[in-house]
Amino acid sequence: ERALRELGPSADGYCLLGTIRNASGDRKAADALYRKALYLDPAHRESLAHLALLLESGGRGEQARVLRTRLRRLEDGDGA
Numbered sequence: 001e002r003a004l005r006e007l008g009p010s011a012d013g014y015c016l017l018g019t020i021r022n023a024s025g026d027r028k029a030a031d032a033l034y035r036k037a038l039y040l041d042p043a044h045r046e047s048l049a050h051l052a053l054l055l056e057s058g059g060r061g062e063q064a065r066v067l068r069t070r071l072r073r074l075e076d077g078d079g080a
Helices: 002-007 011-023 027-040 045-057 061-076
Strands: none
Touching: 002 011, 011 027, 011 045, 027 045, 045 061
16 A cells, blocks of 8 residues: 555556455455556456456356456457
8 A cells, every 4th residue: 555655556556455455355445446456457457357256256247257358358469
């Protein structure tokens, strides 16, 4: 959090913080942080993957499917 405050927002920073929040059981905060990362970088692969898993485990399979489709397109080189 301090690095984000001092260095400014970054997709990598928000993704890392989201992963930490998710690991500590704060799924709501993790969701918000992954979404911040994707706002800054819609093609941020780690955030797409983590958020898709979080959504799937929370019973939001359709939303997770949309993110996985975006991720697959990125991996195939077709863009977001």
